Amino acid sequence: xxxxxxxxxxxxxxxxxxxxxxxxxxxxxxxxxxxxxxxxxxxxxxxxxxxxxxxxxxxxxxxxxxxxxxxxxxxxxxxxxxxxxxxxxxxxxxxxxxxxxxxxxxxxxxxxxx
Amino acid sequence: xxxxxxxxxxxxxxxxxxxxxxxxxxxxxxxxxxxxxxxxxxxxxxxxxxxxxxxxxxxxxxxxxxxxxxxxxxxxxxxxxxxxxxxxxxxxxxxxxxxxxxxxxxxxxxxx
Numbered sequence: 001x002x003x004x005x006x007x008x009x010x011x012x013x014x015x016x017x018x019x020x021x022x023x024x025x026x027x028x029x030x031x032x033x034x035x036x037x038x039x040x041x042x043x044x045x046x047x048x049x050x051x052x053x054x055x056x057x058x059x060x061x062x063x064x065x066x067x068x069x070x071x072x073x074x075x076x077x078x079x080x081x082x083x084x085x086x087x088x089x090x091x092x093x094x095x096x097x098x099x100x101x102x103x104x105x106x107x108x109x110x111x112x113x114x
Numbered sequence: 115x116x117x118x119x120x121x122x123x124x125x126x127x128x129x130x131x132x133x134x135x136x137x138x139x140x141x142x143x144x145x146x147x148x149x150x151x152x153x154x155x156x157x158x159x160x161x162x163x164x165x166x167x168x169x170x171x172x173x174x175x176x177x178x179x180x181x182x183x184x185x186x187x188x189x190x191x192x193x194x195x196x197x198x199x200x201x202x203x204x205x206x207x208x209x210x211x212x213x214x215x216x217x218x219x220x221x222x223x224x225x226x
Binding site (some may be wrong): 032035040042043044045076090102103106107108 | 122131143148150155156157158159160163201214216218219
């Protein structure tokens with residue numbers, strides 16, 4: 001009963017390096033989301049997807065790119081990591097975006113940029 | 115002004131106490147409301163949805179006041195296991211997307 005799985009769990013990068021965070025869900029959900037969580041700021045939406053092959057910007061998209069080539073996977077990319085991107089990243093999914101649906105979260109990726 | 119505001123706490127209460135959290139939201143177009151629970155260094159998990167008429171789930175009661183734009187969560191007979199951060203979450207119908215807006219959370223510490 002995996003639900004939403006994020007890899008990796010932890011990562012340390014140097015400024016300017018690139019990396020991709022993977023989110024996989026096995027619940028056949030249409031909607032997927034990437035959030036970041038910083039102390040005192042709550043979760044903020046980076047990008048989201050309403051279905052395979054679609055992506056859209058959220059509240060804080062700058063410095064990130066995403067892709068949804070397969071329905072079950074949502075990738076978050078950092079092309080040139082910056083210290084300001086040090087954060088905890090959460091992926092979430094919801095069935096079909098019906099209004100009022102709660103979201104299911106992965107257990108997070110802790111990313112440090114030095 | 116933040117879209118969703120919560121008192122960060124911490125609320126330190128003894129076991130068995132009743133504790134209440136409030137949350138205010140700024141956008142009157144908000145239509146869905148939730149309380150999520152987040153344990154230290156863990157992912158948020160849905161605690162309960164909040165309905166217009168108010169709703170109860172065991173020791174937890176949620177209330178919504180649309181006129182004043184606030185949501186409350188009441189926890190009765192607090193347990194040590196209730197220690198966590200409680201996130202107030204709203205969803206706006208007119209954004210064209212189904213993402214949620216999170217408050218920064220209220221930390222609860224239940225003490226023996």
